[in-house]
Amino acid sequence: MAHPLSAPSNELKAHIASTYNAIAPQYNAWTASHHDFRLNYLNRLLPHLPSSGARILELGAGAGDPGTALLASLPGAHIVANDISSAQLSLLRARLASEISAGKVETREGDMMNLALSDGALDAVVGLYSIIHLPREEQGELLRRIGKWVKGGGWFLVNFAGKEIEGAVKMGWLEEEQEGKESSNAMYWSSWSPAESKRLVQEAGFRIEVEEITAEEGPDVDFLWVLAQKVE
Template sequence: MAHTLLSAPSHELKSHIASTYNAIAPQYNAWTASHHDFRLDYLNRLLPHLPSSGARILELGAGAGDPGTALLAALPGAHIVANDISSAQLSLLRARLAYEISAGKLETREGDMMDLTFSDGVLDAVVGLYSIIHLPREEQRELLRRIGRWVRGGGWLLVNFAGKEIEGSVQMGWLEVEHEGKESQNAMYWSSWGPAESSRLVQEAGFRIKVEEIGGKEDPDADFLWVLAQKAE
């Protein structure tokens, strides 16, 4: 039987995602620590393409800021906007990167990434690792269109999608420690258009794909499509 959240309004779905990440922040951060190399590999492919100083970068799903936000905020003169739906994760990020925030190199924006707004052409890059997959598929399409407007000509997009088509999937108690006799109320959600359509949507948003590959498993059963793409001039 399909989970009731699969037919729930988007705001209700996002509320569950936020509360779940708040509840499992320590487990999630410990779980991802062994997979940092995947993220750093692709981030380091992006870095040579960024301005030598003063890059303006949006990070979607920044989490606790390790390792991605910390790496980006260390760039000379950079200004990073770190977005996440989880208040618990952003609280950890603010503590970890307090100096970068006080120095004006980093700002945080808590909430649904679909509520973000930027002027056209103001960003040098957008990074979205393991984050856009939490949006319903139609919102993924719309967000990519918006990113295509926010990023300047010649700017960059680094993003990953699920490596297979997923109309919508809900898992209860994801990454939780099991409590005997107690049913978890925490729910996690993912969706994906699949590799071919996800790549097409990136191109439709005005980007030319430079890297497109399947890899970066954070779970033995989960492949991801990694895309590094440049906005047409």
């Protein structure tokens, strides 16, 4: 197998999707330790949303825990839950079957760069631990699209890596090592510097209200959290 960093974007994302499909149970158990971070920032977003009928896009919804479940609990909300992993969305559909039946949640599987929404259709976009899976050259374009999808006065909650990462690959991520066996699973991350990530958010038409860097897995694994409002 060619090294993922040398692959075109569509092949790189195929690696990401197949890896998340393969490690969904391990990932969901591991990421439970990060739920407090997610909930902290989600709960800072909620007071800014309409009291009823909020329309929200969640990028990288995963299995729906805790983000989609919390957002879907809002009165009259409609959540578009996007993820590149069929396995994760299958878990989400099982977990939130009643919300899906009630029309509060719809799922869209695939590359977030292939999403198409109308201008001003959304009250908020949430992208946690997900946009960092895009090649850096695609991140600015996605942010520009988000700036069009979110209506004036709407909100954007996102996190990026807390340092610049041109492109990093981890083979066998979250898998148990097996002697003599090389994993074919590959995970990929990239990020601009925090200053550049913030500039791209602002360039997309948002005013940053919260910007914080947190160390979640030790001093070498930081995330930049941004909560921003679309300028009317």
